[in-house]
Amino acid sequence: MSNGKRILFLLRQAPYATSHALEALEAVLVAGVFDQQVSVLFRDAGVWQLVDGQEGGALAGRTVSKVAQALPQYDVTAVYVCGESLARRSLCAADLVLPVTLLDPAGQARLLAAQDAVVND
Amino acid sequence: MKIGIAVHGAPYSTQASSTALRFARAALEAGHTLPRVFFYHDGVHAASALTVPPQDEPSPQPGWVELARSHGVELAVCIAAALKRGIVNDEERQRYELTAANLHPAFTIVGLGQLVDAICATDRFVTFAA
Numbered sequence: 001m002s003n004g005k006r007i008l009f010l011l012r013q014a015p016y017a018t019s020h021a022l023e024a025l026e027a028v029l030v031a032g033v034f035d036q037q038v039s040v041l042f043r044d045a046g047v048w049q050l051v052d053g054q055e056g057g058a059l060a061g062r063t064v065s066k067v068a069q070a071l072p073q074y075d076v077t078a079v080y081v082c083g084e085s086l087a088r089r090s091l092c093a094a095d096l097v098l099p100v101t102l103l104d105p106a107g108q109a110r111l112l113a114a115q116d117a118v119v120n121d
Numbered sequence: 122m123k124i125g126i127a128v129h130g131a132p133y134s135t136q137a138s139s140t141a142l143r144f145a146r147a148a149l150e151a152g153h154t155l156p157r158v159f160f161y162h163d164g165v166h167a168a169s170a171l172t173v174p175p176q177d178e179p180s181p182q183p184g185w186v187e188l189a190r191s192h193g194v195e196l197a198v199c200i201a202a203a204l205k206r207g208i209v210n211d212e213e214r215q216r217y218e219l220t221a222a223n224l225h226p227a228f229t230i231v232g233l234g235q236l237v238d239a240i241c242a243t244d245r246f247v248t249f250a251a
């Protein structure tokens with residue numbers, strides 16, 4: 001079980017409109033403890049999952065950014081964000097709960113091409 | 122080639138399950154093997170034994186069941202995603218003291234770790250998102 005596959009999770013959905021973001025993050029955390037080379041790319045509306053100052057309790061639910069913040073504790077340290085997706089929403093890396101690596105489209109293409117498997121949300 | 126499939130969209134609400142099924146059939150016809158299909162997010166609704174499809178709207182479920190029976194494909198349903206959505210096998214019915222179970226017998230309830238296992242045990246992994 002430790003052949004160390006390169007697995008990228010692509011997270012593109014807003015944090016609270018559907019259950020997708022939370023469930024997708026749970027899958028990433030599980031993959032992290034399975035001793036694989038797990039990375040995550042947040043893009044499109046998915047970048048909202050990382051924005052600081054969220055309070056999921058107002059919706060009687062979990063705070064998605066807090067789950068995302070746990071990624072490094074599950075050995076998922078390769079966290080990438082689409083720079084254009086951030087800029088289009090007037091966000092920057094300083095608004096996020098985690099240190100991330102910003103990628104341009106060419107960088108994202110290289111990241112995708114380097115994977116053994118990509119799990120789309 | 123060994124191919125893994127994840128289905129993330131609900132049948133009827135989205136095309137994900139039907140498209141995944143057609144892809145699975147095509148892969149098997151082309152000589153590939155398909156050890157496991159993993160149902161996650163709203164995709165778990167494919168496992169309900171209580172759906173009543175209208176006659177003119179074919180359900181993907183009989184197709185999934187046929188793949189399991191004829192090709193030994195494991196139809197794996199994520200337990201956390203399933204229980205939240207009311208997809209329950211008899212074991213969970215007893216554990217949570219529910220009035221009924223509705224998991225189709227061709228499907229199996231598994232942990233989320235089986236998603237990672239499905240990725241690791243295959244050469245290609247294809248997600249059918251919602």
